[in-house]
Amino acid sequence: xxxxxxxxxxxxxxxxxxxxxxxxxxxxxxxxxxxxxxxxxxxxxxxxxxxxxxxxxxxxxxxxxxxxxxxxxxxxxxxxxxxxxxxxxxxxxxxxxxxxxxxxxxxxxxxxxxxxxxxxxxxxxxxxxxxxxxxxxxxxxxxxxxxxxxxxxxxxxxxxxxxxxxxxxxxxxxxxxxxxxxxxxxxxxxxxxxxxxxxxxxxxxxxxxxxxxxxxxxxxxxxxxxxxxxxxxxxxxxxxxxxxxxxxxxxxxxxxxxxxxxxxxxxxxxxxxxxxxxxxxxxxxxxxxx
Amino acid sequence: xxxxxxxxxxxxxxxxxxxxxxxxxxxxxxxxxxxxxxxxxxxxxxxxxxxxxxxxxxxxxxxxxxxxxxxxxxxxxxxxxxxxxxxxxxxxxxxxxxxxxxxxxxxxxxxxxxxxxxxxxxxxxxxxxxxxxxxxxxxxxxxxxxxxxxxxxxxxxxxxxxxxxxxxxxxxxxxxxxxxxxxxxxxxxxxxxxxxxxxxxxxxxxxxxxxxxxxxxxxxxxxxxxxxxxxxxxxxxxxxxxxxxxxxxxxxxxxxxxxxxxxxxxxxxxxxxxxxxxxxxxxxxxxxxxxxxxxxxxxxxx
Numbered sequence: 001x002x003x004x005x006x007x008x009x010x011x012x013x014x015x016x017x018x019x020x021x022x023x024x025x026x027x028x029x030x031x032x033x034x035x036x037x038x039x040x041x042x043x044x045x046x047x048x049x050x051x052x053x054x055x056x057x058x059x060x061x062x063x064x065x066x067x068x069x070x071x072x073x074x075x076x077x078x079x080x081x082x083x084x085x086x087x088x089x090x091x092x093x094x095x096x097x098x099x100x101x102x103x104x105x106x107x108x109x110x111x112x113x114x115x116x117x118x119x120x121x122x123x124x125x126x127x128x129x130x131x132x133x134x135x136x137x138x139x140x141x142x143x144x145x146x147x148x149x150x151x152x153x154x155x156x157x158x159x160x161x162x163x164x165x166x167x168x169x170x171x172x173x174x175x176x177x178x179x180x181x182x183x184x185x186x187x188x189x190x191x192x193x194x195x196x197x198x199x200x201x202x203x204x205x206x207x208x209x210x211x212x213x214x215x216x217x218x219x220x221x222x223x224x225x226x227x228x229x230x231x232x233x234x235x236x237x238x239x240x241x242x243x244x245x246x247x248x249x250x251x252x253x254x255x256x257x258x259x260x261x262x263x264x265x266x267x268x269x270x271x272x273x274x275x276x277x278x279x280x281x282x283x284x285x286x287x288x289x290x
Numbered sequence: 291x292x293x294x295x296x297x298x299x300x301x302x303x304x305x306x307x308x309x310x311x312x313x314x315x316x317x318x319x320x321x322x323x324x325x326x327x328x329x330x331x332x333x334x335x336x337x338x339x340x341x342x343x344x345x346x347x348x349x350x351x352x353x354x355x356x357x358x359x360x361x362x363x364x365x366x367x368x369x370x371x372x373x374x375x376x377x378x379x380x381x382x383x384x385x386x387x388x389x390x391x392x393x394x395x396x397x398x399x400x401x402x403x404x405x406x407x408x409x410x411x412x413x414x415x416x417x418x419x420x421x422x423x424x425x426x427x428x429x430x431x432x433x434x435x436x437x438x439x440x441x442x443x444x445x446x447x448x449x450x451x452x453x454x455x456x457x458x459x460x461x462x463x464x465x466x467x468x469x470x471x472x473x474x475x476x477x478x479x480x481x482x483x484x485x486x487x488x489x490x491x492x493x494x495x496x497x498x499x500x501x502x503x504x505x506x507x508x509x510x511x512x513x514x515x516x517x518x519x520x521x522x523x524x525x526x527x528x529x530x531x532x533x534x535x536x537x538x539x540x541x542x543x544x545x546x547x548x549x550x551x552x553x554x555x556x557x558x559x560x561x562x563x564x565x566x567x568x569x570x571x572x573x574x575x576x577x578x579x580x581x582x583x584x585x586x587x588x589x590x591x592x
Contacts, residue, residue: 089467125469135460138590148468
């Protein structure tokens with residue numbers, strides 16, 4: 001925990017300049033021209049293999065996720081995009097017979113997220129996640145946002161202040177400020193999903209993982225979430241898994257295309273959608289399969 | 291065309307026939323219960339008054355009451371709940387949330403399901419050997435309460451697990467994703483969200499235990515007792531006393547059994563009165579269970 005706090009201070013003080021000097025390895029490999037204009041790397045995935053029992057779901061993945069940007073992971077069902085995302089907060093650890101190989105280095109602290117010696121509880125406090133289905137707790141709206149802060153043992157006044165800030169960041173404050181004590185289940189699906197985003201934001205995470213966050217929502221609620229994601233990248237590095245390619249094109253700066261557990265292409269989103277370098281990517285994007 | 295209609299008419303006839311069969315089957319259960327209640331009411335209602343509730347049993351049917359047995363039932367149920375609820379809920383939570391799935395836990399699971407089906411008198415025998423002879427707890431309220439706790443433990447465990455299973459996995463993942471430890475997930479989420487199902491299971495289990503006779507007779511409950519256990523509350527410090535735990539006892543169903551087996555018809559009427567009290571207590575317990583379930587369901591919909 002102490003480490004997490006120090007890290008955050010680091011980021012706000014002198015950390016930035018140091019981040020900029022680091023060159024992401026994978027980007028260099030795929031597109032040197034893009035790499036030059038890229039900001040610092042937030043998380044670097046190196047030779048990542050992941051296994052469900054004997055089944056290998058991810059094969060030698062190498063991606064450098066840039067800081068304060070939105071990176072989309074796309075690919076057909078079962079390609080391993082959610083599996084990859086769920087490595088970042090070690091949620092796989094909840095299930096038996098799962099195994100990681102390789103490294104996911106979180107910068108600037110340099111901690112290897114998937115190292116068995118790394119505490120998954122700490123990683124989950126530093127990296128927030130928003131799930132496919134809105135999964136608000138059956139508690140009050142306030143208690144939902146406050147929960148992460150309560151885990152940190154924050155004081156009441158701090159909790160109230162940070163909860164409000166998180167709800168504002170999630171563009172939900174004006175809709176709920178007069179009914180914080182009401183059950184979260186009184187909110188609409190889209191509001192619940194924004195509440196889940198606020199809940200994840202409340203503890204100032206370094207990264208935010210979105211696992212198909214709009215697949216259970218209507219187009220209007222989807223548009224609001226997408227808008228929100230674009231504003232949030234100012235404060236936090238975002239990875240979003242989506243099966244909706246228009247969504248990837250709309251919200252992301254960079255896109256990774258996964259197929260059968262392998263990384264096929266990783267490049268700037270504009271390039272990926274206008275001029276993909278891989279034949280397979282082109283076929284997927286143009287709807288020939290998937 | 292007419293062929294079509296003929297086939298439809300035939301299928302509708304089948305529908306109608308099953309409808310009738312269903313109604314008859316349902317009525318068999320309801321009518322039996324109604325007749326039973328009516329019988330008890332007509333026999334026992336006249337006997338049910340304040341003196342009946344506040345008198346000790348007696349050789350004279352008219353003076354006999356159920357004071358010692360309803361107090362016994364109450365105290366036994368208290369001990370049973372105190373022992374079975376924490377043990378059962380903790381075991382249920384462990385098996386559902388903590389234990390790894392392997393052949394040992396599978397074996398335990400199968401055996402818990404089996405335990406729920408063991409005849410209650412077997413529990414009486416076990417308690418007689420273990421609690422009365424081995425641990426020398428005597429033929430006391432403590433022994434009786436623990437015996438019934440063993441009896442309902444599997445039901446409480448199963449109910450807890452069922453209740454935990456209704457909580458969507460997404461809720462667990464959400465709680466873990468915020469950095470909760472397993473205990474925090476259990477304490478702040480799983481237990482509160484499953485309380486409806488767990489409480490319902492516990493109350494159903496208690497209402498089964500309240501009518502148990504065989505295991506208590508096996509461990510040596512009295513059938514005739516004309517004094518109350520020492521009070522758990524004292525006027526002098528430390529104000530509470532555990533002496534009552536070691537007092538002999540009787541319970542309502544044993545009192546009933548005792549009265550029914552007498553030749554004198556007046557005692558059978560007494561038994562009906564005691565039975566009425568027992569049924570009222572059981573039905574109110576079930577009503578509480580329904581109320582809890584209703585209130586929790588209103589708050590939590592997955």
